[in-house]
Amino acid sequence: MPTTDTRPGGAVDVRGLRKTYGGRDVVDGLDLQATAGTVTAVLGPNGAGKTTTVECCExxxxxxxxxxxxxxxxxxxxxxxxxxxVGVMLQDGGLPTGVRAMEMLRHVARMYAAPRDVDGLAExxxxxxxxxxxxxxxxxxxxxxxxxxxxxVGRPEVVxxxxxxxxxxxxxxxxxxDLVRELRADGVAVVLTTHLMDEAEDLxxxxxxxxxxxxxxxxxxxDLLSDGTAGRSPRLRFGARPGLPVAVLATHLDDAAPDGGWTVTEDEPGEYVVTGPVHPTTLTALTTxxxxxxxxxxxxxxxxxTLEDVFLDLTGRHLR
Structure with missing residues (x-):
């Protein structure tokens, strides 16, 4: 008879997970936890191992x-x-294709002892x-x-x-x-995978x-957005011809505006980002x-x- 974990919030616990395909480690010693009453987002580029990790949890x-x-x-x-x-929502749905939508939902609801109100959820x-x-x-x-x-619909403890x-x-x-927020408020552990950074940032x-x-x-x-500083680091973006001397520009901003500590990067050809304590004088120094x-x-x-900035800083901007 299996025993359940009675630790408060001990919903999902992954330790040292490994999964190999064709001699290649797709998941290589991964640790991950999710607790009750929280939304945990798992982000990563295609092929990073996040889907395999979640499939092992499912x-x-x-x-x-x-x-x-x-x-x-x-x-x-x-x-x-x-x-x-446990509730599972796959990206491809995993739904039977020949059945009508509401018929399928009512059928699924009948599998649970105390399902949600089907009509209310559907509405x-x-x-x-x-x-x-x-x-x-x-x-x-x-x-x-x-x-x-x-x-x-089955009122899962983990979804x-x-x-x-x-x-x-x-x-x-x-x-x-709104429904995801309601699940969290009800004490459900929500594990979310998404490529939409604003979705993860909001939820x-x-x-x-x-x-x-x-x-x-x-x-x-x-904490992820703070970039190691108090609060969220502002960024100034501008477009211009490719190949500007970004190090020279950063030095100019340090000399011309208070506080200093700017970095200037060319994220894509002709797309520049200035990161640091941006003030009105920063704009003046830049345009000058x-x-x-x-x-x-x-x-x-x-x-x-933004969370997208963090994601790209961590995983790189090149295609895979």
Missing amino acids: GLRSPDGGTVRVLGLDPVTDAAALRPR RLGLPAFGRTTVRRLSGGQRQRLALAAAV FLDEPSAGMDPQSRHAVW ADVVHVVDHGRVIASGNVP WLARHDVLATRITVGRR
Whole structure:
């Protein structure tokens, strides 16, 4: 008889996870935790190992090393005990294509002892509008909403959401975000994988960035955005001709404006980022330098550091 983990918030615990395909370590000693009543975002480039990690947590794959525990149980050997307590939303839906949308949701709800109110859940996610349409004829966003409803209708203690708002219009997207926040408030451990950095930044309590099969950074969103400084480091962006001497420009800004400590990078050809304690004098110093060197800036914008900035800084900007 399996025993459950009674530690407060001990929802998902991954330690030293390894998974190998064709002699290559896709997941290489990865550690990751998620707790009850929180949204944990797992981010990473394609091929980083995040999907394999989550599939091991869902019991869809068996680890080659390390341990995975969900609610204190092994997702593979204790699958029958976990199934009523865990919700899973796959990006491709994993839905039967020949059944009508609402019929499928009602069928799934009947598998649980105390499901959510099906009609109320369906109304929140706008399912009645296509409830009599077969799954194969639904749009990508409609399938995602149906898959999300199926994942949460059984009142899970842990729910894994893979790209939950992919392909959705803004109205649907915000309805999904509101439901995720409600799950968190109800004490559910939500594990979210997404390529939408604003989604992770808006929803996540904890973020794990995965690359090359390992977690390379973890923390709450404000800490990750702070870049080691108090608060969130502002960034000044501008477009200009490629190949400007960024080191010379950074020195000019240090000399011309208070506080100093600026860095200037050319993120892409002709796309520049100034990071540091941006003041009005920074803008004056920048435009003065550009005019002196006969450089026409196509635009100048000021904004805070974002989770996408952090992600690109950590994982690189090259395609894989």
